[in-house]
Amino acid sequence: MKTRTYLLQKIGQVVLTMFFILLFNFLLFRVLPGNPAVLLARAAGARLTKADQLQLIRDLGLDKPLIGQFFTYIGDTLRGNLGKSTIVYPGQSVTSIFSEFLRPTLILVGISTILSTIFGVLMGIHAGWRRGSRFDLSSMGFSLVLYAMPEWWLGILLLIFFAVTLGLFPTGGLVSVTQNYTGFGHFVDLLNHLFLPCLTLTLAFLGEYYLLMRSSLLDVLGEEYITLARAKGLREKLVLWRHAVRNALLPTVTLVALNFGYVLAGAITVETVYSYPGLGKLTFDALSAKDFPLLQGMFLFFSLAVIIANLIADLLYAYLDPRVREA
Amino acid sequence: MARIPAVPTGTEPGPEFRGSLGEDRVPHTPRAITWKRRRRAVTQFWSIYRKNGMGMAGLYILVIFGAIALLAPVISSSRGLDPTLANGPILAGPSLKYPLGTDDLGRSVLTMTIWGSRISLMVGLMATVLTMIIGASVGIVAGYRGRWVDALLMRITDWFLVIPWLALAIVLASILGQSLFIIVVVIAVTSWPSTARVVRAQVLSVKQRPFVERARALGASDWHLVTRHVLPNVFPVIFANTILVVAIAILSETTLSFLGLGDPLHVSWGTILEFAYDAGATSLGAWWWLVAPGVCIVLVVLAFTMCGYAFDEILNPRIRER
Numbered sequence: 030m031k032t033r034t035y036l037l038q039k040i041g042q043v044v045l046t047m048f049f050i051l052l053f054n055f056l057l058f059r060v061l062p063g064n065p066a067v068l069l070a071r072a073a074g075a076r077l078t079k080a081d082q083l084q085l086i087r088d089l090g091l092d093k094p095l096i097g098q099f100f101t102y103i104g105d106t107l108r109g110n111l112g113k114s115t116i117v118y119p120g121q122s123v124t125s126i127f128s129e130f131l132r133p134t135l136i137l138v139g140i141s142t143i144l145s146t147i148f149g150v151l152m153g154i155h156a157g158w159r160r161g162s163r164f165d166l167s168s169m170g171f172s173l174v175l176y177a178m179p180e181w182w183l184g185i186l187l188l189i190f191f192a193v194t195l196g197l198f199p200t201g202g203l204v205s206v207t208q209n210y211t212g213f214g215h216f217v218d219l220l221n222h223l224f225l226p227c228l229t230l231t232l233a234f235l236g237e238y239y240l241l242m243r244s245s246l247l248d249v250l251g252e253e254y255i256t257l258a259r260a261k262g263l264r265e266k267l268v269l270w271r272h273a274v275r276n277a278l279l280p281t282v283t284l285v286a287l288n289f290g291y292v293l294a295g296a297i298t299v300e301t302v303y304s305y306p307g308l309g310k311l312t313f314d315a316l317s318a319k320d321f322p323l324l325q326g327m328f329l330f331f332s333l334a335v336i337i338a339n340l341i342a343d344l345l346y347a348y349l350d351p352r353v354r355e356a
Numbered sequence: 357m358a359r360i361p362a363v364p365t366g367t368e369p370g371p372e373f374r375g376s377l378g379e380d381r382v383p384h385t386p387r388a389i390t391w392k393r394r395r396r397a398v399t400q401f402w403s404i405y406r407k408n409g410m411g412m413a414g415l416y417i418l419v420i421f422g423a424i425a426l427l428a429p430v431i432s433s434s435r436g437l438d439p440t441l442a443n444g445p446i447l448a449g450p451s452l453k454y455p456l457g458t459d460d461l462g463r464s465v466l467t468m469t470i471w472g473s474r475i476s477l478m479v480g481l482m483a484t485v486l487t488m489i490i491g492a493s494v495g496i497v498a499g500y501r502g503r504w505v506d507a508l509l510m511r512i513t514d515w516f517l518v519i520p521w522l523a524l525a526i527v528l529a530s531i532l533g534q535s536l537f538i539i540v541v542v543i544a545v546t547s548w549p550s551t552a553r554v555v556r557a558q559v560l561s562v563k564q565r566p567f568v569e570r571a572r573a574l575g576a577s578d579w580h581l582v583t584r585h586v587l588p589n590v591f592p593v594i595f596a597n598t599i600l601v602v603a604i605a606i607l608s609e610t611t612l613s614f615l616g617l618g619d620p621l622h623v624s625w626g627t628i629l630e631f632a633y634d635a636g637a638t639s640l641g642a643w644w645w646l647v648a649p650g651v652c653i654v655l656v657v658l659a660f661t662m663c664g665y666a667f668d669e670i671l672n673p674r675i676r677e678r
Binding site for chain 1: 511515523615643
């Protein structure tokens with residue numbers, strides 16, 4: 030019963046947040062300086078005449094009252110109609126462009142999140158367990174430096190070193206355009222192109238997982254049940270893995286979800302550096318060209334992704350830690 | 357006995373008398389006592405901070421960069437930034453005359469990096485001040501008022517916390533246009549929520565303490581309670597948070613500049629990197645153009661983070677005991 034209330038409450042919050050985002054997105058592009066028609070006209074240069082602008086305003090329904098526009102907007106969005114791109118892919122619907130660019134980003138963000146979590150957590154466990162050791166101090170310094178680095182700058186350095194100077198990896202793109210690989214060769218080619226962007230994003234987020242895991246392990250090691258486990262005469266390895274790590278892992282679950290928004294931000298810049306054709310690069314193109322319908326859709330899509338990630342983390346946390354449900 | 361004045365200013369003179377032992381000559385007005393206590397707290401804090409290696413290292417780095425930013429006109433001439441006056445070799449690597457090489461217009465990368473520190477640090481600090489004003493106000497009002505005000509403000513805060521910051525920043529900056537002021541506003545709008553949460557939590561705890569209740573019983577107004585009792589006790593938390601926010605603000609400025617949302621008329625570390633990237637420094641292998649500004653960003657952000665860690669360690673006894 031309690032679980033159900035918790036679930037309903039969380040889902041209610043998500044619906045409310047989504048509504049806020051829709052409202053915000055709607056107002057942002059309509060009420061702030063310049064309505065969409067003016068913005069579109071500005072983007073299209075001086076090519077739009079006054080009459081064209083009026084026509085555009087009528088086409089977009091901007092001459093109708095704001096409330097009516099809002100309901101039309103909500104209805105359209107719920108039906109998956111996010112409008113049409115104006116400059117980057119003129120005339121194509123935003124939804125179809127997204128579905129085309131979604132996969133590379135999912136692969137990049139997915140793999141790098143998994144890798145940075147695994148390596149960060151393992152390093153954190155090792156460092157926290159042997160606190161003050163040489164490994165602890167050097168990995169602490171390493172993590173702080175990684176944390177202080179803009180991820181795209183790291184990407185540029187790796188690109189110059191591994192791709193331009195050493196020539197080990199391609200400098201960008203999803204696949205080699207000149208070669209026509211098939212089967213296994215195609216797969217290797219894909220991995221080759223994925224390697225550097227993936228390494229960049231992994232390194233960029235590794236430090237945070239390390240720092241969190243280390244400090245949460247140190248917290249847990251001070252708890253009484255650890256003393257008890259030791260008093261029972263358990264082997265140290267067992268104390269660490271069975272008692273300490275299990276509980277210290279909990280905050281990491283939240284961080285993965287909270288970080289999701291930052292990883293997407295990282296995808297925007299890193300995909301740009303490596304010309305990796307995903308949603309991030311698409312966002313950059315839309316931004317440089319001032320393609321407002323595409324930007325608006327991107328904002329909605331990224332927000333939705335982060336909200337869902339947070340919901341999953343909340344539910345997972347409640348499943349892993351019964352105290353959260355009871356509270 | 358000194359009473360807690362219900363009016364914040366010293367409109368009526370407090371009872372003045374010398375210390376009974378004659379060791380301090382300060383009048384014992386409530387205000388003088390408070391300031392003495394605060395001075396002692398700061399001195400005590402400093403004596404602990406001085407022993408924190410990480411915090412001191414961070415502080416030294418910050419002092420050096422602060423000096424470079426302030427003394428930029430003395431160290432190098434701003435004429436070095438003007439593309440029409442540039443007379444160095446084009447895209448030359450580091451040499452004696454140009455220790456960090458030159459860019460594609462023949463300007464010294466060193467000069468640009470020195471001048472870039474001014475804008476980067478200024479934007480970082482201004483954005484932080486604005487972040488703190490928004491975050492602390494929301495946190496204090498929510499925590500102090502409670503009830504529906506708290507519920508509403510925290511819902512809004514959660515909402516801003518969930519939105520992917522760069523997506524929001526891109527949307528805002530592309531609509532509002534490009535200038536330093538807008539960059540500052542965009543960074544503040546996307547980074548205040550965590551401050552608001554931290555401040556609110558602290559206000560909730562301060563509000564419950566006996567001295568607040570006592571002042572309220574003596575008829576103190578809300579304004580007096582907030583400015584004289586809540587704010588001074590929340591201040592250390594705000595300050596520790598500030599240091600970490602500066603680091604985030606500086607990083608945000610570079611990322612926004614890199615995406616072409618910065619102010620093209622002002623040279624910052626972020627815009628130098630953007631120029632370099634756009635001019636194809638990556639494929640030309642012109643690493644010197646990209647390394648110096650990037651290293652400066654890393655050092656400054658690292659220094660702020662280290663100071664923040666040191667603060668956290670001192671203010672949070674739970675960590676210190678560990």
